[in-house]
Amino acid sequence: MNNIGFLAxxxxxxxxxxxxxxxxxxxxxxxxxxxxxxxxxxxPDSARLAELAPGIIWVMALLATLLSTEGLFxxxxxxGTLEQMLISPQLVVMPVLGKVAAHWLVTGLPLTMVxxxxxxxxxxxxxxxxxxxxxxxxxTACLSLVGAVGAALTVSLRKGGLxxxxxxxxLYTPVIIFGSATVQTAIDGINWLPPLAVLxxxxxxxxxxxxxxxxxxxxxxxxx
Amino acid sequence: xxxxxxxxxxxxxxxPRWFYETTGRWLPWLGAVTLLLISIGLVWGLGFAxxxxxxxxxxxxxxxxxxxxxxxxxxxxxxxxxxAIGLVWRMKxxxxxxxxxxxxxxxxxxxxxxxxxxxxKPTWGTYWVWDARITSMxxxxxLYLGVLALQYAFHSQEAGSKAGAILALVGTINIPIIYKxxxxxxxxxxxxxxxxxxxxxxxxxxxxxxxxxxxxxxxFYALALILFTRxxxxxxxxxxxxxxxxxxxxxxxxxxx
Amino acid sequence: xxxxxxxxxxxLLFERDDRNVxxxxxxxxxxxxxxxxxGANGAGKTTLMRLLTSALQPTSGSILYQGEDIRRCRYEYLxxxxxxxxxxxxxMTLTAEENLSWMSPATCSGDDIRAALAEVxxxxxxxxxxxxxxxxxxxxxxxxxxxxxxxTIWFLDEPFTAIDKQGVATLEALMRNHVDAGGCLLLSTHQxxxxxxxxxxxVEPHKQRSLR
Numbered sequence: 001m002n003n004i005g006f007l008a009x010x011x012x013x014x015x016x017x018x019x020x021x022x023x024x025x026x027x028x029x030x031x032x033x034x035x036x037x038x039x040x041x042x043x044p045d046s047a048r049l050a051e052l053a054p055g056i057i058w059v060m061a062l063l064a065t066l067l068s069t070e071g072l073f074x075x076x077x078x079x080g081t082l083e084q085m086l087i088s089p090q091l092v093v094m095p096v097l098g099k100v101a102a103h104w105l106v107t108g109l110p111l112t113m114v115x116x117x118x119x120x121x122x123x124x125x126x127x128x129x130x131x132x133x134x135x136x137x138x139x140t141a142c143l144s145l146v147g148a149v150g151a152a153l154t155v156s157l158r159k160g161g162l163x164x165x166x167x168x169x170x171l172y173t174p175v176i177i178f179g180s181a182t183v184q185t186a187i188d189g190i191n192w193l194p195p196l197a198v199l200x201x202x203x204x205x206x207x208x209x210x211x212x213x214x215x216x217x218x219x220x221x222x223x224x
Numbered sequence: 225x226x227x228x229x230x231x232x233x234x235x236x237x238x239x240p241r242w243f244y245e246t247t248g249r250w251l252p253w254l255g256a257v258t259l260l261l262i263s264i265g266l267v268w269g270l271g272f273a274x275x276x277x278x279x280x281x282x283x284x285x286x287x288x289x290x291x292x293x294x295x296x297x298x299x300x301x302x303x304x305x306x307x308a309i310g311l312v313w314r315m316k317x318x319x320x321x322x323x324x325x326x327x328x329x330x331x332x333x334x335x336x337x338x339x340x341x342x343x344x345k346p347t348w349g350t351y352w353v354w355d356a357r358i359t360s361m362x363x364x365x366x367l368y369l370g371v372l373a374l375q376y377a378f379h380s381q382e383a384g385s386k387a388g389a390i391l392a393l394v395g396t397i398n399i400p401i402i403y404k405x406x407x408x409x410x411x412x413x414x415x416x417x418x419x420x421x422x423x424x425x426x427x428x429x430x431x432x433x434x435x436x437x438x439x440x441x442x443x444f445y446a447l448a449l450i451l452f453t454r455x456x457x458x459x460x461x462x463x464x465x466x467x468x469x470x471x472x473x474x475x476x477x478x479x480x481x
Numbered sequence: 482x483x484x485x486x487x488x489x490x491x492x493l494l495f496e497r498d499d500r501n502v503x504x505x506x507x508x509x510x511x512x513x514x515x516x517x518x519x520g521a522n523g524a525g526k527t528t529l530m531r532l533l534t535s536a537l538q539p540t541s542g543s544i545l546y547q548g549e550d551i552r553r554c555r556y557e558y559l560x561x562x563x564x565x566x567x568x569x570x571x572x573m574t575l576t577a578e579e580n581l582s583w584m585s586p587a588t589c590s591g592d593d594i595r596a597a598l599a600e601v602x603x604x605x606x607x608x609x610x611x612x613x614x615x616x617x618x619x620x621x622x623x624x625x626x627x628x629x630x631x632x633t634i635w636f637l638d639e640p641f642t643a644i645d646k647q648g649v650a651t652l653e654a655l656m657r658n659h660v661d662a663g664g665c666l667l668l669s670t671h672q673x674x675x676x677x678x679x680x681x682x683x684v685e686p687h688k689q690r691s692l693r
Contacts, residue, residue: 019574080568087534089559153387170366174405221536224383
């Protein structure tokens with residue numbers, strides 16, 4: 001009984017996000033709003049904006065993902081579903097992966113979808129649009145996985161959000177390096193597949209390792 | 225039973241009291257060796273080692289900068305290993321060691337960055353450049369701060385220790401990736417004006433005092449770690465009878481003076 | 482459904498921050514048993530429940546399921562227990578029916594779910610989002626799991642909280658049916674049950690705890 005794994009958690013979290021569409025859309029709104037602040041800060045010069053665009057888009061995507069990561073396990077922890085998940089007769093990593101996949105579908109994927117718009121606003125060369133979208137799709141999945149480790153560690157803490165960013169931002173650095181490098185190399189007209197390949201390799205490693213750390217962290221949080 | 229006998233030392237190592245009493249006997253020796261090595265290394269390195277052809281006397285800061293940078297990274301691994309031992313064997317002492325290693329490591333990382341900045345000013349004309357090694361060191365500092373902050377955020381000591389241990393382990397897996405990424409990032413963006421490649425071969429006269437300083441700082445690290453750990457043991461075991469006896473002894477010997 | 486020797490707890494101890502929570506716990510539960518766990522507030526009843534469901538790891542001692550340590554037959558054991566704790570485990574934005582079918586075995590049909598909800602007095606509430614239900618009704622949705630579950634060993638932590646008299650009667654009937662069918666039941670409550678054959682076990686706070 002209680003034989004609920006990856007798909008069941010994925011479906012439930014998507015349904016929950018759908019029921020609270022406004023909340024689920026806020027990382028996207030954040031991404032759009034903050035990105036429009038940048039030209040106001042650095043000036044409207046499109047050459048300069050184009051130069052900064054890869055970095056800006058990636059940093060904003062990272063922050064937007066981070067914002068939404070905090071709530072990944074918080075509700076489950078409060079209402080007791082987390083405890084039920086941990087004592088269900090199955091490997092905990094499967095539901096964990098399901099939840100992270102749902103998180104990516106409601107944050108990373110929409111961010112990827114609207115990124116061309118922001119690229120346009122920041123005068124990102126057209127040649128870099130596709131590399132940017134692919135790198136964002138892969139990279140935000142990494143960010144969701146790594147962020148989930150931090151979210152699991154801080155879920156029982158009242159001021160968890162701030163701590164979460166201290167804990168995970170250093171771990172995010174490789175993703176942002178290779179993510180923005182993919183875009184940058186595309187702009188420079190160099191082969192942008194190598195940095196993307198590294199990003200994909202990181203995603204594979206994260207899929208293999210992060211769920212273990214998340215499951216360990218959740219067990220720990222639940223035992224206190 | 226033979227196998228269990230072979231492991232008794234391991235479990236005894238897990239006893240805070242045993243640790244406290246044993247290290248109490250080592251401390252004077254370790255302290256003396258540390259002091260001796262630091263004095264030799266500093267006098268030799270600052271006073272007698274030859275000047276650098278290009279950098280003059282300012283290069284002498286490497287006698288602090290290099291050992292401290294080594295230890296900052298090694299300290300993170302030590303912290304993570306201690307945490308892993310705690311998670312696997314539920315050994316409380318190793319959590320104490322982990323907790324003590326975090327602030328020492330963070331301080332060393334800060335010192336490495338600080339001495340690097342001081343060295344940077346006369347050498348490259350600026351306190352800060354986004355060099356690969358400096359950036360990695362900065363991220364290492366953030367990793368330390370994450371572990372520190374997480375440990376103290378929990379009400380329960382045990383929960384804090386376990387959370388810190390998990391994070392330290394995740395960080396350990398990440399450190400090589402971070403270092404490689406930052407290296408690669410730097411080659412991608414390398415500005416032509418600044419070349420930070422240090423001399424590939426050092427003159428033996430410069431190198432020998434550096435070795436002494438590295439050994440000295442390793443001793444210093446061990447000393448600091450033991451002292452922090454002992455203080456933390458006393459704090460955690462303050463209700464235990466052996467700690468109370470210790471406190472009473474100390475008080476009565478003070479009264480006798 | 483009756484199991485031979487379903488649960489045996491042997492000298493169970495649990496330390497929290499270097500302090501033992503309770504005195505060593507020893508008891509045996511047989512098929513058809515109801516064990517009421519008693520103890521003062523803070524004595525560790527919930528901790529014991531969570532140890533029994535393997536949410537916590539004991540510091541020493543063992544919990545045996547059919548004579549085997551639950552750490553060794555973890556999944557087999559977990560597949561045969563049902564735990565309802567203080568928190569109802571409900572998602573407020575989901576309806577009662579969605580919540581129950583989510584928490585029930587995959588083999589349960591929609592009719593089973595609706596029948597279970599009707600049984601606990603929530604007929605015609607199936608499509609109401611849970612945030613529109615009262616605390617007692619939340620509890621009832623959670624307790625409807627007792628009807629859809631196939632588990633043999635039930636762990637109920639304070640099941641009567643927020644439930645009215647008629648609900649208590651329904652719940653007791655459910656418990657009676659379960660043990661009559663050879664299941665077993667461990668529950669913590671301060672209330673006296675209107676069931677016969679209830680054994681009681683008292684959790685004592687650890688004696689050293691007050692000293693330190």
